[in-house]
Amino acid sequence: MNDEMDLYLSRCLKNWAARRRPSPHGKDRLLRAVVAPRWKSMTTRRLASLPSARDFCTPNDTIYLPGIMMRGSFTLSLAWPVHIGSLINLAQ
Amino acid sequence: MNSGEHQDLVLQLQQGSLDALGQFYDQYQRMVYRTALVITGDPDAAEDLMQDVFLRLYRFADHIDPLRPLEPWLYRMTVNLSYTWMKRNRRWLRPLEDLAEWLTGGRQSPHEVAEAQDDWDRVQRAVSNLPFPQRVVIVLYYLNDLSLQDISEILEVPVGTVKSRLHYGRQALRKSLEGLMDGEALPSLDYKGS
Numbered sequence: 001m002n003d004e005m006d007l008y009l010s011r012c013l014k015n016w017a018a019r020r021r022p023s024p025h026g027k028d029r030l031l032r033a034v035v036a037p038r039w040k041s042m043t044t045r046r047l048a049s050l051p052s053a054r055d056f057c058t059p060n061d062t063i064y065l066p067g068i069m070m071r072g073s074f075t076l077s078l079a080w081p082v083h084i085g086s087l088i089n090l091a092q
Numbered sequence: 093m094n095s096g097e098h099q100d101l102v103l104q105l106q107q108g109s110l111d112a113l114g115q116f117y118d119q120y121q122r123m124v125y126r127t128a129l130v131i132t133g134d135p136d137a138a139e140d141l142m143q144d145v146f147l148r149l150y151r152f153a154d155h156i157d158p159l160r161p162l163e164p165w166l167y168r169m170t171v172n173l174s175y176t177w178m179k180r181n182r183r184w185l186r187p188l189e190d191l192a193e194w195l196t197g198g199r200q201s202p203h204e205v206a207e208a209q210d211d212w213d214r215v216q217r218a219v220s221n222l223p224f225p226q227r228v229v230i231v232l233y234y235l236n237d238l239s240l241q242d243i244s245e246i247l248e249v250p251v252g253t254v255k256s257r258l259h260y261g262r263q264a265l266r267k268s269l270e271g272l273m274d275g276e277a278l279p280s281l282d283y284k285g286s
Contacts, residue, residue, distance in 0.1 A: 009230070010237070015212045017130050017235060020135050026117075026139065030146050031110055033143060034150055
């Protein structure tokens with residue numbers, strides 16, 4: 001009985017696992033994660049759920065990043081204009 | 093890959109070679125992916141865990157002994173990271189899944205029904221319901237064809253403990269799969285190991 005069950009379990013698990021394959025981009029993602037650790041947090045599921053930056057801006061657009069300057073009791077709120085194209089260059 | 097090539101590759105990895113990491117990835121990715129996949133039952137998690145295993149291989153390459161095979165280290169890391177993943181995710185994921193199933197009245201698409209009815213899937217789900225220590229032994233033994241001695245070294249527990257987990261795991265599986273094996277042909281074997 002054990003032999004039959006062993007064979008059965010082994011075949012079922014191997015066949016089940018064989019139906020799924022890792023992404024063909026896994027190696028590329030791994031090597032990116034090594035050189036740029038921020039990619040590590042971009043897991044498959046999170047990447048799939050993120051809207052693409054291309055959906056809402058182009059490299060020619062400018063965005064305004066909020067910033068605060070503090071000196072003593074004096075605080076100044078600022079909005080820094082940043083060119084998307086230069087951000088992309090920075091990320092690469 | 094012979095042992096000389098393996099040693100060279102580990103030494104290259106220790107010097108930070110990305111090419112060596114890529115070669116190890118090519119060689120072991122399916123082994124790591126399938127182990128994580130059957131332990132977690134979640135293809136996305138298996139993919140993320142696989143990446144984490146190889147990242148750690150790169151980061152901790154200095155701790156790898158070039159004279160020893162790499163598989164036990166990879167298995168141990170896969171099991172440990174899968175355990176961490178299960179602990180972190182299952183705590184809140186399972187109730188959410190139960191709630192979603194309850195809200196949808198447990199409705200499944202024809203494809204899901206067909207898949208849920210096949211033996212492979214039922215066995216995988218039965219394995220997923222085992223306690224983690226038994227599940228890991230069952231996966232390493234049946235999926236990866238490792239010996240009790242190998243499993244004992246990977247998990248760093250006595251062989252007797254491995255035997256006992258295998259015994260109770262088998263018993264639980266037999267109970268949950270009762271009737272499935274009787275009078276049914278075994279599924280065809282189309283698995284090719286890594």
